[in-house]
Amino acid sequence: MKLTDTAQLADLHARIDAACQRLEINGAQGLPDPAEWAILPRHDDDRALFEELCFHMFAAGFSRDVVRQKWPATRSAFADFDIAELAAWDGARLTPLLTDRALIRNRRKIESVVHNAGVVQALAAEHGSFKAWLGSYPAGQLHLLHKEIARRFASVGPSAGEWFLLTAGFAYYFRTDHAQRLLQRLGLLPARVRPEDFNAVMEAVHQAGGASRWAVSAQMFRFASGFHLREGICQESPRCPKCPLWDYCDHFNQAPAAD
Structure with missing residues (x-):
């Protein structure tokens, strides 16, 4: 996956968002909008x-x-x-x-x-x-x-x-180890990550898909960590056969086995 391919980046976030919605625990609250924490x-x-x-x-x-x-x-x-x-x-x-x-x-x-x-x-x-x-x-x-x-x-x-x-309304990305690990497996971040590298990828996903910066941050975190989901997909021990991103993934670059 390349950072310059806006169609792929938009599709990436759409798949992550769809997976989070599908796996969401009934009645669970997602990550709050930052305005709720102000x-x-x-x-x-x-x-x-x-x-x-x-x-x-x-x-x-x-x-x-x-x-x-x-x-x-x-x-x-x-x-x-x-x-x-x-x-x-x-x-x-x-x-x-x-x-x-x-x-x-x-x-x-x-x-x-x-x-x-x-x-x-x-x-x-x-x-x-x-x-x-x-x-x-x-x-x-x-x-x-x-x-x-x-x-x-x-x-x-x-x-x-x-x-x-x-x-306070600044376009800041919520950086977590979970989201960073996901982006590294997708080949969008190097092994040694600088803050500006992380921000550049998140901004590219935001610009490509049109989702808010907070939505991009929050859904990547949830997808990778399993926060308020029935299961996390891209955790430290990834569930690659169930991952909707497998065809973009450098970590698992072959078709997943059927369940």
Whole structure:
């Protein structure tokens, strides 16, 4: 299979999508749309983007539902995430928050809100706004933005940064070992994969088939992992005879045996 063959790429995703629908467990919920994981419905300004970033920072390693329940109190405690105000806070302003049972009482994350407000303020001073800095990375380089977010912002690891980009509406691909393994078996990725390689393949599939970027990411993950399916097809031990992609596959390049 070649990355330049748009007809094959469109057919590839159509087969994966059909297989996921056929194998879906009755009543099971698929992967949620990223918008369902956001704390805000819109991200029109720096304050909203900063709040979304902080939400995913707090949610990392915790129950997302618990963090969501505590979020009205969290928003109030942190001055509605007013960036200029938070950037000026000192340690004395944070001390009462560390014992407030209405909040997630994690010292490192609480202190990181203030630190990160300063980071956003500095980026806005240099680029005009935090939103402008985020938007300065084109779709094909969002893996670099993801890396920069993790480097610049305290307590924002790869998972939190990834969910921030997804929920804030950026064309970021949900990268998993499962999807990467599938694409390697199809000959679309090399053995040693760079983030830009993965993004390029996913973008090509998105452009060829017209499915949303999230749908492309989610269905490849489900197909390869078996998430909420009766069985996974392209798991670590693949079920090649049942795979609808066998004729595209470098891993199994002969017709499957009949069931």
